[in-house]
Amino acid sequence: MRLTRRQLLVRGAFATGGLLIGGVVLRYATFLEASPKAGLRMLTDREVEILSALLLTCFPGAEGMPPADLEFLIPHIDDFLWHNDPETRSLFRAMLHVIDDHARVFRFSRFVELDPKTQAAEVRAWELTPIYLKKAAFRSLKLIIGMHYMDQPDVRPAMGWYLGCSPSHLAPSRGGGAGV
DSSP, X not given: OOOOHHHHHHHHHHHHHHHHHHHHHHHHHHHHHSOOOTTOXXXXXXXXXXXXXXXXXXXXXXXXXXXXXXXXHHHHHHHHHHTSOHHHHHXXXXXXXXXXXXXXXXXXXXXXXXXXXXXXHHHHHHHHOSOHHHHXXXXXXXXXXXXXXXXXXXXXXXXXXXXXXXXXXXXXXXXXXXXX
């Protein structure tokens, strides 16, 4: 049986597409079966590594704010994922791998292996991308880590912010003066 040029191109395109999709499925299916890191329920060693680098990049402790406390944040984020729906768990974990793989493709190195300045540039690229779905996915991940950063014990006092409607004399004070 002889193939025409058009048939060869079409079949080649389908085969290439199938191989690409199969490779992506195999790449991301492996993280679903990976065992969680010791002491955690959801996040694997690799995901903790990526999340740690991302937390330290997003919250480096600049301008009077405390840096991300990984011993506080990682277990809290893991617990949040454990008590959330399966789709949120999978999407959050997949997004961590996508960020790492994105850096491999565009920076020729894993996200965790980049220097802090390049990691910050990579995060900034995710924030400013014109691709709506990419930006929305990153914002979702950033929302979850930002929520937990705000729960870190030393963050709200550093901001001079407290929860509640207490009168100013009951609010935590800044430097011994009147409350917030």
